[in-house]
Amino acid sequence: MTKAISVSGLHKAFGKTQALDGLDLTVEAGEVHGFLGPNGAGKSTTIRVLLGLLRADAGAAQVLGRDPWADAVEVHRRIAYVPGDVTLWRNLSGGEVIDLMGRLRGGLDAKRRADLIDRFELDPTKKGRTYSKGNRQKVALVAAFASDVDLLILDEPTSGLDPLMEEVFQRCVEEERDRGRTVLLSSHILSEVEELCDRVSIIRNGRTVETGSLADLRHLTRTSVSAELAGAPDGLADLPGVHDLDLQGHRVRLQVDTDKLDAVLRQLSESGVRSLTSTPPTLEELFLRHYQEAAS
């Protein structure tokens, strides 16, 4: 597989603030890649470097096989970008902005434009100053999804959308993936990332702390197990990887490192399992774990 984005050892400082401190990021062509991190972790700075708006102090970055700073125009012909905070020109209508953006990229698919305006329930005749935050975002999203490009870079694109529009957005991203396009999705909405992304990168303090598929990441964390047994179990506390064991008569609740799950289940079944629920770790738990480490 070729790489849509490959970044290694990226450094960028603003005065004394080290915004990026050796960041690595690899996005394979055709995947939807989640880009996660707490506020101020360096997500938007990374994206601006990828767009050639900022020049990195050190490190290598390639977007669609080219240098995003030196070959900005060529790279941008194949990119659509949706900023997190969309500002529009007050006296241009949404439709005018969509068409302008499309023409400044690789071109616009008129049929898809009409379809997207319909699905996002956007009124393209309103002027920029009269749109709400969510509607400004819809303008940028329609422009991005209707453009004929290979890579979409979306920086927290749904922060102003309602749940119905969020649903439309997710369908659109899936369609993009089905058409073989690559999406870099920076987001705070974990259910969205969980639903859409093939792989995720979690960054903190300008550095990548975790990267891989959701399955890979889950493997590194704990599964919650709660069970009702025929008899009182024993030996659970001594098993490796068991945490937060809570025993109340025949009922057991515990957390277990996912790669040690097998031994725990064997032990439980020796006591006779009446009912069992096992919950894989949510992305939120993954996320919180990394954030809390950041705090401590």
Place this chain on the structure above:
Amino acid sequence: MTASLAGTGVLLRFSLRRDRLTIPVWVAVNALMVLSMPASLKGLYGTDAERADLIHQVETNASFRALIGPVFDTDLGALTAWRIGVYAGLVAAAMSLLIVVRHTRDEEESGRQELVASGMVGRRASLTAALLAAGVANAVLALLVTAGLAGQGVVGALALGLGLAAVGMVFATMAAIVAQLTESARLARGLTSGILGAAFVLRAAGDSASDDGSSVLTWLSPLGWLENLRPYAGERWWVLLLFAAAVAGQAWLAYELAGRRDVGMSFFPTRPGPATGRLSTAGALAWRLQRGSVYGWSLAFFVVGVVYGGLTDGVADLVGDNENAREIFERMGGQSGLEDAFLASMVGMMGLIASLYVVQSVLRLHGEETSGRAEPVLANAVSRLGWATGHLAVAFGGAVLLMLLTGLGFVAGYGKEARPILGACLVQLPAVWVVGGLAVALYGLLPRAAMAAWGAAGAVLLIGWVGPALDAPQAVLDVSPFGHLPKLPGGEMSWGPVLVLLMLAVVLVGGGLAGLRRRDMTT
């Protein structure tokens, strides 16, 4: 009533804090303009004979009265009120309307008003605070003018000070009405400025028809009331009642309108635009964003050209035997005939004003970048140079258009010799471009200091306007690029300095663009 005003005090302090730089600058510039008058008028019209001559000229020259207004007495106070009154009134009105729109419609349009209104703030508090902020600014102006001109007579100084503040408040309350009607602050500012322009034109027409301010047209204009207040010439205090009635009536209407609409809404909602667009390049976008401003400046430059062109014929009569005035025109404009000297000084003045246009237009780049609107454009297949070039073409090309139009205006008004006048207008361009080039260089190389370009334009304007009248040393005049231009029409064309300025402009623009290519974009 008190509940609807809750929070006014806090908002007023907040407004004054936000305007802690702009209000003092407006007030200080306006007051200085007025207070510097007695000294410079004393130099111009020192003797009784010169003053009698001046009065005679004003009485007989209608276009001169249209420009400045009728003169009512010969002492320095009355001459000051005559020479600067209308213009200080214009500045006070502009300051007031900008303050009110900034703290009412601007706040609503940006959505900040919602945040404020959700606090313990009454329905009428915002409008009241905005009017009070304008009131504070105008009161300080009145105080400074009264105190500063007291040497010429306290009563006249008080009349002029109060008159200026009253004009300011008429336009503050006018802006308060217009701000209820439009959804866009920019439109509210434009409409109120248009009303101010109409007030100036009404007064000008009235004054050209009558030499004592008694024309109906003059009485239709608040600027006309100011001259009819007659500071230093038998003050008619009852005219202040007219101002008070207008301010009270307009404020009442503004509150009525504000009480009948929702926050953020207006009586003339924004019309929808096209569902599809034809813009397809960054250059077309730049033109689309700036064209309204280009149209407005073009109209103003043409009209001013026609007016000054029309005045040129009478200028020889006007300056007449006054050696001092003749000398000043010649210092500003050149040595040859007085009409040429007058034209040359007016063409030079339009060049100075054109440099304000260029700076405003160049700094649009800065505005687009800091507002975050440049980022999505540059994330497309648009190079930074391509993006900047579009705006710079509007800025530098627009200056050519403005100077050509003002030249055509001069030609139309004056009715003689088109070529030398158009040539003189175009010769200003290298100096205009140097000021624009400085703005590009600052924006590209030191983006945080980009706004300093306004300071440079202001300094050039000051040197060009005040320098000759104060007989400033050549070293100071040489700081401004305009000081190096040949004095045309009438003088000798010299290509040397023009070409040097042209090259300097190219270097400044080139340096700025090179800086823009290499630096980080700020957001």
